[in-house]
Amino acid sequence: MTRADAGIVTVDPASGDELDFYPYTTPQGIDRVLDVAAASPWERSGLEERVTSIERLGDLLTERREPLATLITLEMGKPITQARAEIDKCVAACRYYSERLPEILRPETFDLDGDTAIVRVMPLGVVFALLPWNYPWWQVIRAMLPAIAAGNTVVLKHAESVTGNAMAIEKAFLDAFGPGVLQTVVVDPATASDIIGDGRVAAVTFTGSDRVGALVAARAGAALKKCVLELGGSDPFIVLADADVPAAAAAAVRSRFLNNGQSCIAAKRILVHRDVRDAFVAALVPYVRELSVGNPADETVDVGPLARHDLRDVLREQRAQALAAGARVIAQAEAPESSRGAWFSPTVVEVDGRDSVLLSEETFGPLGVLTTGAHDDELIAIANSSRYGLSSSLWSADDDHAASVSTRIHTGAVFINTISATDPRLPTGGVKASGHGRELGKWGVYELANLQAVRIHTT
Numbered sequence: 001m002t003r004a005d006a007g008i009v010t011v012d013p014a015s016g017d018e019l020d021f022y023p024y025t026t027p028q029g030i031d032r033v034l035d036v037a038a039a040s041p042w043e044r045s046g047l048e049e050r051v052t053s054i055e056r057l058g059d060l061l062t063e064r065r066e067p068l069a070t071l072i073t074l075e076m077g078k079p080i081t082q083a084r085a086e087i088d089k090c091v092a093a094c095r096y097y098s099e100r101l102p103e104i105l106r107p108e109t110f111d112l113d114g115d116t117a118i119v120r121v122m123p124l125g126v127v128f129a130l131l132p133w134n135y136p137w138w139q140v141i142r143a144m145l146p147a148i149a150a151g152n153t154v155v156l157k158h159a160e161s162v163t164g165n166a167m168a169i170e171k172a173f174l175d176a177f178g179p180g181v182l183q184t185v186v187v188d189p190a191t192a193s194d195i196i197g198d199g200r201v202a203a204v205t206f207t208g209s210d211r212v213g214a215l216v217a218a219r220a221g222a223a224l225k226k227c228v229l230e231l232g233g234s235d236p237f238i239v240l241a242d243a244d245v246p247a248a249a250a251a252a253v254r255s256r257f258l259n260n261g262q263s264c265i266a267a268k269r270i271l272v273h274r275d276v277r278d279a280f281v282a283a284l285v286p287y288v289r290e291l292s293v294g295n296p297a298d299e300t301v302d303v304g305p306l307a308r309h310d311l312r313d314v315l316r317e318q319r320a321q322a323l324a325a326g327a328r329v330i331a332q333a334e335a336p337e338s339s340r341g342a343w344f345s346p347t348v349v350e351v352d353g354r355d356s357v358l359l360s361e362e363t364f365g366p367l368g369v370l371t372t373g374a375h376d377d378e379l380i381a382i383a384n385s386s387r388y389g390l391s392s393s394l395w396s397a398d399d400d401h402a403a404s405v406s407t408r409i410h411t412g413a414v415f416i417n418t419i420s421a422t423d424p425r426l427p428t429g430g431v432k433a434s435g436h437g438r439e440l441g442k443w444g445v446y447e448l449a450n451l452q453a454v455r456i457h458t459t
């Protein structure tokens with residue numbers, strides 16, 4: 001048996017060096033974890049205990065900010081300043097839920113033809129969470145903090161490449177909530193799939209590719225379990241003719257290259273009104289060329305390596321296909337692509353037709369595509385032609401114009417004159433192949449709750 005059969009080897013994507021080895025959780029270990037999660041007293045915890053525990057988690061993350069950010073950067077190559085910002089965002093979510101939980105969980109009581117009606121927020125039980133590596137902490141917090149706030153317990157199967165982060169997450173939740181509220185299992189995909197069907201699991205939440213999302217949903221569906229899916233995206237970034245073009249160009253570059261281009265809601269397809277195309281490209285090119293690419297531990301770096309070598313290979317293949325089909329590079333910053341790390345040079349290309357692989361497939365890395373449309377209808381048609389529908393960003397100096405176009409975009413969110421970004425106060429989620437269900441805000445709590453209706457008849 002090789003080491004890879006016995007567990008997970010993590011790798012520093014900047015250097016290609018091995019970092020650590022984590023043995024798989026044994027079948028008995030998995031059984032124990034599920035037993036503990038199912039028997040946890042957390043579902044009966046009162047509001048005060050929940051609020052205090054969430055506050056404690058925020059405090060712990062604040063205290064551990066630097067080592068946690070360093071671990072994120074080491075395992076997935078995110079620039080250190082962005083890794084710190086990720087931890088800060090998790091802390092902000094803790095603050096939001098500790099403040100708003102009394103209101104979110106308060107039972108709604110009303111009169112029903114003389115009877116008393118109550119709708120109360122009850123837990124579902126054990127939630128099995130299969131989560132990705134791109135925001136190793138934020139993905140867990142945004143999907144699981146609302147579920148835990150509702151009284152559920154969580155068994156986490158994190159992405160293999162960030163197993164060290166998964167361990168740190170388990171420790172932080174243990175310290176903040178006590179045993180059994182969030183536990184991690186280190187398992188391969190086949191074992192993960194079996195856990196979905198286990199009778200002790202009440203619901204499943206998955207964030208990742210639509211390919212695996214379909215497998216997870218099928219498994220959950222066969223067992224009639226609630227399943228929340230946060231899948232891929234190919235978000236349109238739409239620049240209308242009356243946009244503030246320099247501001248839009250700066251924002252497009254920020255959105256496309258943040259997190260080394262590996263954000264589900266990045267500006268993946270930049271759709272520009274033909275009348276402002278030249279001005280937009282002239283503004284965009286220097287921003288791309290000036291990106292600082294290099295060691296992600298360096299505070300001045302904007303873009304590091306991709307998180308894994310196989311992700312880099314997929315992106316290189318997409319770039320090669322697009323260029324072979326006539327795409328033109330309009331801006332590039334150099335990365336050390338020939339080194340042992342998972343490097344990819346940040347690039348924006350322009351395409352004329354509608355059949356480029358970069359328009360039809362998701363690109364998960366620092367590769368943006370720009371194309372033009374002659375009028376609003378054409379830009380909207382391109383935006384909606386994707387099978388994905390996660391988020392979108394829309395640019396216009398005229399509020400009425402922007403509002404009217406925004407109602408025609410088929411995505412889970414529209415951001416006007418700003419880039420797509422998750423926020424603890426806003427629901428997040430997609431339509432079409434981007435999945436279903438919502439995370440964050442009160443909606444994230446209700447998504448994985450039993451909204452129990454009680455009618456008390458008055459005689």
Ligand code: NAD
Pocket residue numbers: 130131132133134157158159160189190192193207208209210212213215216230231232233264362364
């Ligand atoms: P992936 O779907 O392969 O992996 C996501 C998670 O699923 C990981 O924990 C992985 O270990 C697990 N997994 C993989 N195969 C499995 C199986 N057969 N059964 C059960 N679990 C399995 O995704 P990836 O290739 O690592 O990441 C890239 C893709 O993920 C992109 O398409 C991107 O859009 C998507 N993604 C989406 C979001 C989002 O928030 N919507 C975030 C990150 C990544």
